[in-house]
Amino acid sequence: MVLSQDAKRAREALVEALRGLGKEPPARLDLRGIPFSGEWGLASSVCLQLSRDGAAEEPVPEGLSKKEARKLVxxxxxxxxxxxxxQVAHRLRERGLFSNVQAVNGYVNMYFDTADVARRLLRDVCExxxxxxxxxxxxxxxxxxxxxxxxxxxGHVGHLRNISLGDALARIMAFDGYDVVRATYIGDIGAHVIKWLWGYTKWHDGEGPDDDVGGWLQRIYVEAxxxxxxxxxxxxxxxxxxxxxxxxxxxxxALWERTRKLxxxxxxxxxxxxxxEFDAWFYESECEEPGKRVVQELLEKGIAEVDEGAPVVRIDEKLGLKKETYRTALLQRSDGTSLYFTKELALTRAKFDQYHVDRSLNVVDVRQSLYFQQxxxxLELLGYEQAARSxxxxxxxxxxxxxxxxxxxxATVNLDEFARDxxxxxxxxxSEKNPEMPxxxxxxxxxxxSIGSMKFGMLDRDNTKLLVFDREEALDFDGFSAPYVQYAHARACRILEKAPEIRWDELHTGEVSPVEVNLLEAIGGLPEAVERAAREYxxxxxxxxxxxxxxxxxxxxxxxxxxxxxxxxxxxRLALVYATKVTLENGLRLLGIAAPEVM
RNA sequence: GUUCCCGUAGCUCAAUCGGAUAGAGCGCUGGCCUCCGGAGCCAGAGGCUGUGGGUUCGAGUCCCGCCGGGAACGCCA
Structure with a gap:
């Protein structure tokens, strides 16, 4: 990647300059873009970090208030x-590695030869x-x-957030270089299913679904x-x-099998x-018996114990923790029937034993946090080191x-209904924008x-933020939305369509304007955005x-x-447009959003 | 009672390992289609980042207290 090469060069030059001045640079050297400059470069606040050296030799005069003393310091x-x-800037200038070096507000700003970086970046994106x-x-x-x-x-819009997040995360992590296996786990048995079967037998026997299968399933369930x-x-x-x-x-x-299939x-x-799409489909019904076997194993190994007739693991006690942390996990009902936990044990173990994955990431809403920690x-207590990485x-x-x-x-918003709206x-x-189009x-x-907007609306806030679903807001295609990004992509496509072939071996940038610098900087930022999104989920x-x-x-x-x-x-400029188009398309793809060429 | 999350413009949200002047969208006011597509763009108004301390050269960001909202915590999933 072009920009990381430049960053490496800047970092090395900075370290050398600082050492030359008798200053030991910190292990994590700060390096970031230069704001407000309109030029291409990197800035470091390292001198600010080092500026506390020598502070002790300058005593603060008596009689100053705390605030005044602080201001003076x-x-x-x-x-x-x-x-x-x-001083650092002076040394860096002597090295001649940068087109310009400035010291501003305690920062060292290193400017690159914009035209050169632009050529390298654009060719990189093209290739x-x-x-x-x-x-x-x-x-x-x-x-x-x-x-x-x-x-x-x-399926309702609550599921949509989960699916959008999980799918995007899988795409992003795979793109960032991880070997990703996509899995889903379907709740095909349990109280809700039996209730449904009861209601169906009672009032809807022989009935089949109408066009709206989800709505039909839901109505029977709610009624029952x-x-x-x-x-x-x-x-x-x-x-x-x-x-x-x-x-x-x-x-x-038989009834279960038939309606399950449907x-x-x-x-x-x-x-x-x-x-x-998923690489692996797991079903709750298939985890019931294996789950009970895991519970047996936990009991035999003395990890679990029986309390009030039910198998539990006193996790805090096992780990010697004084404070309530993991608390006690209830593995199975006292009557021997399985709980969600029972099945989760078998499921997670299958991921490690049968799929041989090194870790498991479970995209599930925050209310299950304690549960998953348990x-x-x-499983870690059972000897699965993969569980510690999960x-x-x-x-x-x-x-x-x-x-x-x-x-x-x-009280839900049906996914099909929302998608149709x-x-x-x-x-x-x-149709309004393109009356002539077939x-x-x-x-x-x-x-x-529409699909892009639905997903974008689910991904456009931090995972930690509650999402209050507002239909009107969701239906708005203006502003911070998928169509805004898709439209920029379509605009780029339109220009390229009307233009001659780009001559990549003759890229003469001439003077690069501030908006072009901003665009280049934005294009160059994709690897970092991907890396960070993957790292932070x-x-x-x-x-x-x-x-x-x-x-x-x-x-x-x-x-x-x-x-x-x-x-x-x-x-x-055509090269710039092309690079933008490619980069937008790649970014959107990572979110599971299509990039139409015309819209 | 224990633990976790959230609090930033009227509303919904951004803000890199703590870093220079806290940014967008919606809404509001006023502009821009002889010009590569107006699902767009420009300008304006709008902020004590809940609050009080602390750490730091530097805090929306880290630590402690408080206020407000949400959630989890043994037979639900």
Missing amino acids: EARSRERAQALAE SGESYGRGEPKTGSVMIEYGQLNTHKE NRAIQENPEYEREYRELFARWDRRDPEVV SLDYLHRLFEELGV VFKV AHVPYEYVTLATGPMSSRSG MYERAISTV EEQRLAIARDV KPLHVVNYVYNLARVFNDFYRESPVLRAEEELRNY
Whole structure:
């Protein structure tokens, strides 16, 4: 990567200059872009860091208030930092590595030959193409689990945040060089399923789903759940059905299999429409028995013990922790039936034993934090060192203005319904902008825009922030949104379409204007954004990145005419446009968002 | 009771390992289509970063207290 090469060069030169002045540079040398300059370069605050040296020799006069004394110390530090920065700048200038070096406010600003960096960066992007931004291959495989939906229920916008985050994280980490295995875990058995089966048998026997499979599943579930809650007789019938399931009554199993299949087809369609694919599908129903075996093993090894008839692991006690940290994990019910925890043990172990992944990342909402800490800790106690490297990737959940979503009560926003609203809104906008366009093309663009908007709306805030779903806001295609970025991409495509071939071997940049510097800087930032997003498990960094790139490109678009420029300048600007297009496309792809060429 | 998360412009959110002048969108006011596509752009108004201490040359960012909101904590998933 061009910019990291330059950063390395700057870092080495700085270290040498500082040592030459008898100053030992800190291990982590600060290096960042220069703000407000409109020129290409890197800045370091290292002299400010070192400016405390010698502070002790200058006593603060008596009689000053704390605040005044502090101000004095700060002023002196600034002076010392500036003096040092000037010395460093002088030495760096003598080396002649940079086109310019300045000492400002205690910072050392190192400027590069912009034209040279521009040529190298643009060629790099051109040569790398869809690989531009990719990180070095990393050792060790990582399984990312997300999209844990239930059968016999609908998918709703709460799931959308999970799917969007998980899918983007998987794409980003794979792009950053990790060997990623995408996994999902479907809740195809449990109380909710039996309740559904009861309600179906009771009031909907023989019924099939209408076009709206999710809605149909959901209605039956909500109805059954409410009835069972309100009527003890129904409660008894439901328990009875549960017992028949436990006995594997053929009739119940057959109904379960049939409706499970129907649910899974629906879930496959949901994922497909969102452009999400998995390498591994796990099912709760398949983890029940293996889970109980893990519990047995934990008991035999003395990790778990029986308390009030149920197997538990007193994790804090086992680890000798005084403070409540992991607390006590309940592994299984006292009647021997499995809990979510039981199955999670088998699931996680399967990831390590059968898929041989080195760590597991579970994208699940923040309310499960303690739970996952317990799961991983228990497996660690069982000897799985992979569990120590594994992590829960938490995010705050999606609520409605009226309160939390609840699939039990039916207070949800159906995913199909939301997608349809978005799609229709997109169709009307596309048609308005492109009345002459063939319908097929309009629909394809509307699809890219609506799906992209849905995902963008789920990714555009930090994982730690609650998301209050607002339909009107979601349907807005202006401003900080997927279409804004997609539109910049389409604009770039439009220019390239009308332009002659770019002559990459004759890139003469001439003078590089401030907007062009900003654009180059933005283009050059993709690898860092990817790396950071992967490291912090935050696709938001890529969202911010592509938006900024689009915004800077729009500045360029306004100020730097491309097609009308004279030949040499046009060639260079075309290269800039091409690099922007490639970079936007790569960034959007990492978010699972399509980049249409026309819109 | 223990623990975790959040609090930044009217609203929704950004802000790199702590770094120079805290930025966007929406909304509001006023402009820009003889000009590569106006899903765009420009200008303006709008801030004691909840609050009080502390650490630091430097704090929206780290530490402690308080206030406000949310969440988790043994037979739910």
